[in-house]
Amino acid sequence: MRATALMIQRMTLDVLFPASADEAATLYGDGEGITVFAGGTIILPEIAAGRLVPERALMLHKSGLDEIRTDGDRVLIGAMVTVAALAEGDDPFLAGAASQVADGEIRRNATVGGNICSPPGDDAQRGDLGGALIALGARVRSTGAGGERTEPVEDFLAGDRAGRLVLELEYDGFERRTGAHSLRRRHAHSYAIAGAVACSRADGSDLRVAVTGVGPTAVRCRSVEQSRDPADVLKDVQPVDDAVATAAYRTAVLPTVVREALDHLEHA
Amino acid sequence: MKAVGARLPRYDGLGHVTGRTQFVDDVRVGKTLWVKALRSTHHNAAITSLDTSKAEAMKGVRAIITHKDVPKNVYGHLEGLGVPGDEPLLADGEVRWLGQPIAAVAAESEAAAQAAVEAMEISYEERPALFDIRNALDPDAPEIHQWGNVYPHYGPYNHRRVRKGDIDRAFDEADTIVEGVYRPQAIEQVPMETQVSLVVPEASGRLTIYSCTQAMYFSMGVVAAHLQVPLNKLKFVGGTVGGGFGGKVDTATETICALLALKARKPVKWRWTREEEFLVSSTRAPWHIELQDAVSKEGWILGRRTVTLHDSGAYARFSPYGLTKHAFHHSGAYTIPNLRFDGFVVFTNRVPTTAMRGFGVTSVSFAVETHMNRIAEVMGLDPWELRLKNANRIGDTSGNGVVLKDPSTVAVTLAAADRVGIELSAEYRGMNEEPRTGALLPEHLVAQQNLNGEGA
Amino acid sequence: MNLIVNGSEVEIVSPPLTPLLHVLRDELDITGPKAGCQQGGCGTCTVLIDGEPRRSCLTAVAAVDGASITTIEGVGQAEELSAVQAAFYKHYAAQCGFCTPGMVLAATALIERKGGPVERDEVLEALGGHYCRCTGYVKIIDAVMAASRGEVDSVDDLPVPEPGQPEVLPKGSPA
Numbered sequence: 020m021r022a023t024a025l026m027i028q029r030m031t032l033d034v035l036f037p038a039s040a041d042e043a044a045t046l047y048g049d050g051e052g053i054t055v056f057a058g059g060t061i062i063l064p065e066i067a068a069g070r071l072v073p074e075r076a077l078m079l080h081k082s083g084l085d086e087i088r089t090d091g092d093r094v095l096i097g098a099m100v101t102v103a104a105l106a107e108g109d110d111p112f113l114a115g116a117a118s119q120v121a122d123g124e125i126r127r128n129a130t131v132g133g134n135i136c137s138p139p140g141d142d143a144q145r146g147d148l149g150g151a152l153i154a155l156g157a158r159v160r161s162t163g164a165g166g167e168r169t170e171p172v173e174d175f176l177a178g179d180r181a182g183r184l185v186l187e188l189e190y191d192g193f194e195r196r197t198g199a200h201s202l203r204r205r206h207a208h209s210y211a212i213a214g215a216v217a218c219s220r221a222d223g224s225d226l227r228v229a230v231t232g233v234g235p236t237a238v239r240c241r242s243v244e245q246s247r248d249p250a251d252v253l254k255d256v257q258p259v260d261d262a263v264a265t266a267a268y269r270t271a272v273l274p275t276v277v278r279e280a281l282d283h284l285e286h287a
Numbered sequence: 288m289k290a291v292g293a294r295l296p297r298y299d300g301l302g303h304v305t306g307r308t309q310f311v312d313d314v315r316v317g318k319t320l321w322v323k324a325l326r327s328t329h330h331n332a333a334i335t336s337l338d339t340s341k342a343e344a345m346k347g348v349r350a351i352i353t354h355k356d357v358p359k360n361v362y363g364h365l366e367g368l369g370v371p372g373d374e375p376l377l378a379d380g381e382v383r384w385l386g387q388p389i390a391a392v393a394a395e396s397e398a399a400a401q402a403a404v405e406a407m408e409i410s411y412e413e414r415p416a417l418f419d420i421r422n423a424l425d426p427d428a429p430e431i432h433q434w435g436n437v438y439p440h441y442g443p444y445n446h447r448r449v450r451k452g453d454i455d456r457a458f459d460e461a462d463t464i465v466e467g468v469y470r471p472q473a474i475e476q477v478p479m480e481t482q483v484s485l486v487v488p489e490a491s492g493r494l495t496i497y498s499c500t501q502a503m504y505f506s507m508g509v510v511a512a513h514l515q516v517p518l519n520k521l522k523f524v525g526g527t528v529g530g531g532f533g534g535k536v537d538t539a540t541e542t543i544c545a546l547l548a549l550k551a552r553k554p555v556k557w558r559w560t561r562e563e564e565f566l567v568s569s570t571r572a573p574w575h576i577e578l579q580d581a582v583s584k585e586g587w588i589l590g591r592r593t594v595t596l597h598d599s600g601a602y603a604r605f606s607p608y609g610l611t612k613h614a615f616h617h618s619g620a621y622t623i624p625n626l627r628f629d630g631f632v633v634f635t636n637r638v639p640t641t642a643m644r645g646f647g648v649t650s651v652s653f654a655v656e657t658h659m660n661r662i663a664e665v666m667g668l669d670p671w672e673l674r675l676k677n678a679n680r681i682g683d684t685s686g687n688g689v690v691l692k693d694p695s696t697v698a699v700t701l702a703a704a705d706r707v708g709i710e711l712s713a714e715y716r717g718m719n720e721e722p723r724t725g726a727l728l729p730e731h732l733v734a735q736q737n738l739n740g741e742g743a
Numbered sequence: 744m745n746l747i748v749n750g751s752e753v754e755i756v757s758p759p760l761t762p763l764l765h766v767l768r769d770e771l772d773i774t775g776p777k778a779g780c781q782q783g784g785c786g787t788c789t790v791l792i793d794g795e796p797r798r799s800c801l802t803a804v805a806a807v808d809g810a811s812i813t814t815i816e817g818v819g820q821a822e823e824l825s826a827v828q829a830a831f832y833k834h835y836a837a838q839c840g841f842c843t844p845g846m847v848l849a850a851t852a853l854i855e856r857k858g859g860p861v862e863r864d865e866v867l868e869a870l871g872g873h874y875c876r877c878t879g880y881v882k883i884i885d886a887v888m889a890a891s892r893g894e895v896d897s898v899d900d901l902p903v904p905e906p907g908q909p910e911v912l913p914k915g916s917p918a
Contacts, residue, residue: 034759307816
């Protein structure tokens with residue numbers, strides 16, 4: 020099936036509507052000159068205000084990437100699965116994390132792919148789901164220059180995401196103990212001040228800990244995983260200043276947030 | 288009096304719940320031009336050049352105005368009350384706050400208007416800026432306003448003064464002096480409807496102005512003054528305000544729209560973005576308030592010295608009036624026989640400040656009530672009893688000489704105590720607002736008591 | 744592109760990345776959804792898309808091609824208010840009225856979804872993305888809960904102003 024290209028009046032702008040994941044990957048190519056339009060919650064206001072003028076936009080709504088499926092023990096989440104669908108999904112841990120993102124109305128637009136691709140804003144850190152996905156040991160399948168690759172979420176977040184098109188996330192379904200805690204204000208677009216998530220196997224082994232909202236991306240906290248000491252989180256991340264909170268405040272509260280998450284896991 | 292106590296429906300309620308209420312942005316009048324403004328990118332700077340010719344030549348641009356197009360560019364919001372004007376509608380030669388409008392364009396779409404603004408060529412020579420009111424009177428502070436850094440037009444003074452009783456004696460006789468500094472900060476009113484107006488030039492030569500103003504006749508006067516036209520040339524349509532809270536008292540968009548509508552001979556609309564609303568619309572003022580109270584060991588407030596600095600932002604707007612209200616309320620709901628108040632309206636390179644819900648009063652009420660708690664803490668007194676003891680009563684005289692006929696402090700304080708479950712002693716529980724006598728009329732309050740209702 | 748707006752099918756000519764809000768207001772002249780912030784932060788532009796409340800300012804029209812859109816205009820008329828509208832009217836939940844269309848639509852969807860009385864926490868969650876600067880929210884929350892309990896089926900006990908009359912004047916008021 021061929022992509023439809025429409026010209027808009029105000030500016031020369033191709034909008035491409037791939038009808039499958041393969042077509043999306045082909046149209047994306049190496050990503051040069053392409054703006055990916057997923058849920059649009061971050062970029063549509065920028066486009067409407069004229070601050071962002073994409074040369075070519077790739078709209079993924081018809082690309083079939085909006086399914087959650089299982090393959091054996093693996094759970095696969097398409098990049099265009101909405102955060103609302105995760106919040107109402109079968110995995111209570113992911114549902115809990117997703118229900119902390121923005122508000123219900125925005126979650127119906129926002130996508131999991133967009134969430135892990137979002138750069139930090141002028142006012143706040145973004146990508147609240149990153150922490151939960153790292154703790155689950157999730158992997159990202161993406162395409163772009165050099166072709167398709169699958170890597171752990173923490174590696175994807177640490178790399179240059181700008182040139183990648185996320186196709187799918189996957190994680191292994193097994194019995195887990197989980198814990199999470201976040202410090203936030205309750206309102207739409209109120210990003211977390213700080214959040215911590217922890218997962219382990221049912222016997223407590225394979226602890227994975229991540230924090231979110233304190234820096235440009237979610238970060239895996241290997242020091243805490245090894246020592247199980249919440250204070251060690253400051254060896255793993257350096258909190259930043261933004262309109263939501265100061266770096267000093269985040270630095271002060273983060274060990275407590277991590278301790279809460281570990282306590283929840285302990286008593287899960 | 289059937290309306291009092293009755294549940295009457297909101298006259299506009301049906302329109303609101305059905306979405307039929309027509310706000311300014313909902314008015315449709317055919318081909319309407321959109322407005323965008325060129326705004327200062329500096330806090331304080333001289334404008335060394337401005338060239339709008341490229342913008343004027345752009346597709347879709349129908350009119351551009353600068354200060355040269357404004358018949359009376361400098362007009363003060365309070366000129367009707369004798370406060371001289373200091374603020375240009377469009378900046379002329381200099382800018383004093385980040386976001387100050389310099390030129391405005393009307394174009395066939397919002398995008399075309401924005402593109403035209405971006406095509407305007409402007410250069411600045413930056414000047415040192417002043418942001419902290421506490422530094423305004425320092426010898427090395429930059430002078431940022433044509434009147435100096437302090438508003439100078441309080442009669443013979445450069446500040447608002449209140450003098451009552453013998454302040455020095457009160458402090459001589461005090462058992463304790465309690466000091467406090469209070470700094471309530473700027474607040475944006477954040478109406479859900481951003482600033483907006485639509486101006487339609489009529490065949491008759493009149494302008495129909497759809498406005499979200501909170502102050503119709505006031506805004507009409509402001510537009511007429513800038514345009515130098517009689518009021519009968521303006522037909523204001525208002526009364527539907529998507530939230531104001533004081534933020535829609537300043538005439539933010541109407542005048543510029545009117546000038547552009549006249550120049551383009553087309554309907555013109557200006558709807559601010561949320562960013563503009565936050566960054567360049569006027570806010571509640573920040574204040575710096577220092578209180579010093581002379582207190583007796585029995586808990587009588589014998590005297591109060593006050594120094595207040597009011598951050599006016601770059602221009603005066605309503606600040607001189609706000610500070611006057613502040614002065615009237617600086618003794619709070621309490622009888623203080625000896626007062627010395629000195630309040631300054633200070634200019635800074637911030638967005639001009641303006642009305643917001645009791646402006647001038649809320650700041651000093653916050654300071655006074657916090658200070659009352661501080662006094663109670665320092666003196667080891669009960670804060671409720673301290674308030675009731677010093678509460679205004681019939682016949683007491685306020686700081687500005689008003690004899691109080693029905694002060695409600697005692698009743699309100701007792702009701703508040705009741706609501707939060709505070710147990711007061713019988714002596715305080717039985718208090719009322721009747722004129723002071725006996726133990727509640729100590730020597731220092733006799734002189735200011737005025738039961739004949741004459742001003743002090 | 745096509746949309747079904749308040750039951751009528753319409754063809755859309757706006758470019759595909761135009762926010763649905765602008766399509767409704769500027770192409771279709773449906774002014775119930777308001778442009779309060781145009782960045783998803785305030786809830787004044789909320790409409791129902793296939794029955795679910797979403798921010799029209801964050802929704803590119805191409806992403807909802809073919810969908811059914813309900814705005815406040817499609818909910819009820821002054822002569823025939825919906826339960827939520829009647830409750831907002833009766834409980835004084837609308838003050839300046841600018842947030843009201845979004846609030847009513849979000850509340851309508853919540854009650855529809857729940858299919859019965861809603862709890863206070865559910866109202867807070869569903870309306871958490873909607874700002875009101877006038878009421879302090881209490882009357883809005885009361886109105887939504889009352890509507891969900893079927894308590895407000897009529898506003899007959901409140902006088903309804905005649906068209907053209909500015910307000911209901913008590914007897915004996917000066918003309």
